Amino acid sequence: xxxxxxxxxxFGFPTCCIDNFVAMxxxxxxxxxxxxxxxxxxPWIGTGFVPCHAHLEALRGKTAADVAAxxxxxxxxxxxxxxxxxxxxNVMRGMAFATS
Numbered sequence: 001x002x003x004x005x006x007x008x009x010x011f012g013f014p015t016c017c018i019d020n021f022v023a024m025x026x027x028x029x030x031x032x033x034x035x036x037x038x039x040x041x042x043p044w045i046g047t048g049f050v051p052c053h054a055h056l057e058a059l060r061g062k063t064a065a066d067v068a069a070x071x072x073x074x075x076x077x078x079x080x081x082x083x084x085x086x087x088x089x090n091v092m093r094g095m096a097f098a099t100s
Contacts, residue, residue: 003092010091011083012074013049020052043067047081 004025008018038056039045043064049071051059059066064081071080078084 007088007091009073010075010088011048012071012076012080014052014055014070014072017050017052017055017070021050044081048083049081 004022005018008021039060042051042056042059043062044051044059044067047064047067049067051067055070068080074080076083077087
């Protein structure tokens with residue numbers, strides 16, 4: 001699941017959240033429906049960010065600005081929570097070339 005780690009780093013997500021997402025994905029424990037069920041009112045819903053348990057608890061009742069404050073070293077050209085699908089495709093394509 002190197003691609004999830006690389007994308008998380010590209011978006012500047014906290015390392016603990018990336019590690020948790022990768023571990024849960026590798027174990028087959030994380031689906032989109034389960035992520036939303038963790039906190040259906042979470043300000044990160046629809047952003048691509050999936051908080052680890054500690055950040056999930058810390059962000060309950062918070063705003064998108066609070067989530068954005070966690071994002072650091074973002075390489076993506078647009079500020080959180082915005083994404084550019086073409087840029088994401090290019091990042092993924094670059095990873096494919098790097099592993100070939």
